[in-house]
Amino acid sequence: MSTSQSTNETQEFPSITVAAVQMEPRVGCKAENLEVSLRLIAEAASAGAQIVVLPELVSSGYVFSSREEAFELAESVPAGFSTQAWEDAARQHNVYIIGGVAERVCHKLYNAAVMVGPEGYVGTYRKLHLWGDEHLYFEVGDFGLPVFHTPFGRLAMIICYDGWFPEVYRLLAMQGADIVCMPTNWVPMPGQGNGAMIMANTLAMANAHVNGLNIICANRVGTERGQLFVGNSIIVGADGWPLAAPGSADRQQILYADINLKASRQSRHLTTFNTVLRDRRTDIYDPMLGTGWQLPRY
């Protein structure tokens, strides 16, 4: 098959326009944060976006000062404030929206992401791998790694530090995921060089490439109670190369990209003999990789 044939075939299969919304939530300002998210969703939709991804904990803010505050800023899903507002926006603008919320279930909190679409609430993801002081407020996720079927293809959600675990991307790809939507609140990693791509972007590119996954990372910006967030939102194609270049380190911004699922699925075939997911040597991989029989890691 020649490259030109491949391009023609791809053009006949429609692309999806996706958007990563980079914004600056302020801890405690739920109504204002939600308002900004709704304005940016409308802007992205009017620019043609069919899938819009917002940052992690976008309505509550991230750096809580107490358990009381964390519970105060949390909400139920899907009945809560943010999910309901995003449902309305998704219906109004005919888009899918993925956004991060502090989810409250009685005396438990989860760092969650919700997906809503024109037909209403689609599903929830609960962050599996907690970072830093999140251990003071949240329970570890207990919904596993679900993949949601939409008219555009198979979508999954993961959150921030989950992206440090290649197992996460593998398990989503093995379930057929096409696009991973990642609300994040990335913080600086030690050793970052001046002008070097941030490590979180490197991880997204590597995991996209070896799994044939599109990845939409929407990060926040700003400094909250002394914690800097690094922006640099990115949309990566299934071949591992950025479709939308890293966003600003400190400004609110919407990144857009067109994703073609036919090209994405084809990108998993590397040579006549090689299909990256099928080349896995599961005959020698070891139960050390994880077999589902251990206790959760609180």
Added chain:
Amino acid sequence: MSTSQSTNETQEFPSITVAAVQMEPRVGCKAENLEVSLRLIAEAASAGAQIVVLPELVSSGYVFSSREEAFELAESVPAGFSTQAWEDAARQHNVYIIGGVAERVCHKLYNAAVMVGPEGYVGTYRKLHLWGDEHLYFEVGDFGLPVFHTPFGRLAMIICYDGWFPEVYRLLAMQGADIVCMPTNWVPMPGQGNGAMIMANTLAMANAHVNGLNIICANRVGTERGQLFVGNSIIVGADGWPLAAPGSADRQQILYADINLKASRQSRHLTTFNTVLRDRRTDIYDPMLGTGWQLPRY
């Protein structure tokens, strides 16, 4: 613990000097290739290197034109031509050497890497994931993912396309590996942008970062029977950042770096609450990741 204390402690724990030898083997010229490798090993050792990594299939060349030629250029391990010569060099220069050979075992060939040291032959690795036309000549590796103990720490070997499989790095890290030595013959990946870091370097950085592994990638250069190789050898530290910047795309070169195993093992601790290998949610990871009960993938 303050940063200055940490630096002082690290300085008391000796660093190791390692070298990645980027050279241009010529297919069929075994004696000449070996001669060049011995000259570069001597140069690296006289510059202080204690571990020297050579490219994949460095003595045979890579692009075989027939099974007869592949068998002709292969050799036994450790009794063969290259391993014996490297053993002598390792003894003479007091270094560890890791190099790629086509290993012949009766009517079977393996794309192998051997490790030799001042005390003689240490061990062999057989490439687990075959790339492209390697499927015409080689059997898939059947030695698993061994970790070898040396006076410097725990060393492992993998080869080229093995680096596309995050499972490989995870299983080595879970066995305590400190340094992964990777003879490679990297070829161009589709979609590479002008001036962008090559995808293989991105993969090495990502896998180093999420596993706390040092990775020494020694690639070849040149074009062999129409196949271009991309150079860009790299040595990555356990925090994921390059210790020696990508090598030239087309010139013979030796890259050097100092690796401190105390700093490497400390780099796995990311926050008070986070240690990257121990944060793995093995309670939810699925047997899809690999459980060792399937047939080998020929």
